[in-house]
Amino acid sequence: xxxxxxxxxxxxxxxxxxxxxxxxxxxxxxxxxxxxxxxxxxxxxxxxxxxxxxxxxxxxxxxxxxxxxxxxxxxxxxxxxxxxxxxxxxxxxxxxxxxxxxxxxxxxxxxxxxxxxxxxxxxxxxxxxxxxxxxxxxxxxxxxxxxxxxxx
Ligand SMILES: [Cu+2]
Numbered sequence: 660x661x662x663x664x665x666x667x668x669x670x671x672x673x674x675x676x677x678x679x680x681x682x683x684x685x686x687x688x689x690x691x692x693x694x695x696x697x698x699x700x701x702x703x704x705x706x707x708x709x710x711x712x713x714x715x716x717x718x719x720x721x722x723x724x725x726x727x728x729x730x731x732x733x734x735x736x737x738x739x740x741x742x743x744x745x746x747x748x749x750x751x752x753x754x755x756x757x758x759x760x761x762x763x764x765x766x767x768x769x770x771x772x773x774x775x776x777x778x779x780x781x782x783x784x785x786x787x788x789x790x791x792x793x794x795x796x797x798x799x800x801x802x803x804x805x806x807x808x809x810x811x
Contacts, residue, residue: 695719745801
C-alpha cells in the first residue's frame with residue numbers, strides 16, 4: 660500500500676502549492692537599466708525567469724540603444740565577435756539570440772517593456788555605431804557598453 664500513500668501525499672503537496680501561488684498571480688519582476696557614455700548599469704545581477712518589466716533610461720549625452728540577447732554557455736559578454744567597426748553584426752551573429760531591443764534612445768529618454776525571459780545568461784549591449792566628422796568610427800559596444808544579466 661506504500662505506493663498509494665505516496666501518490667496521495669504528492670497530490671496534497673501539489674494542491675497546497677497551487678493554492679499558494681496560482682499561475683495567474685505570478686509576480687512580475689523589475690529591472691532597471693541605465694545607459695550613458697560608455698557603460699550600462701543593470702539594477703540586478705539576476706532576476707527570476709518569467710515576466711520582467713524592463714525600464715531603460717538614457718542618462719548620457721548621446722543617442723544609445725539597448726539590445727538584450729540570450730547567450731550560449733561559453734559566450735563572454737565583453738568579448739563577443741564583432742565586425743570591422745567593432746560592433747556586433749546582428750544579422751550574421753552565430754552566438755546567442757536577440758530577445759528585445761530599445762532603439763534610438765535619445766538623451767533623457769525613458770522606455771519600458773515587459774519581456775518574458777527564460778533561464779540563462781544574457782548580454783545587455785548598446786550596439787550603436789557612429790561616424791564622427793573626421794571619419795572615425797565609434798562602436799559603442801567596443802567602448803564598453805555591455806553588461807551581463809542572469810535569469811534563474
Ligand atoms: Cu551607446
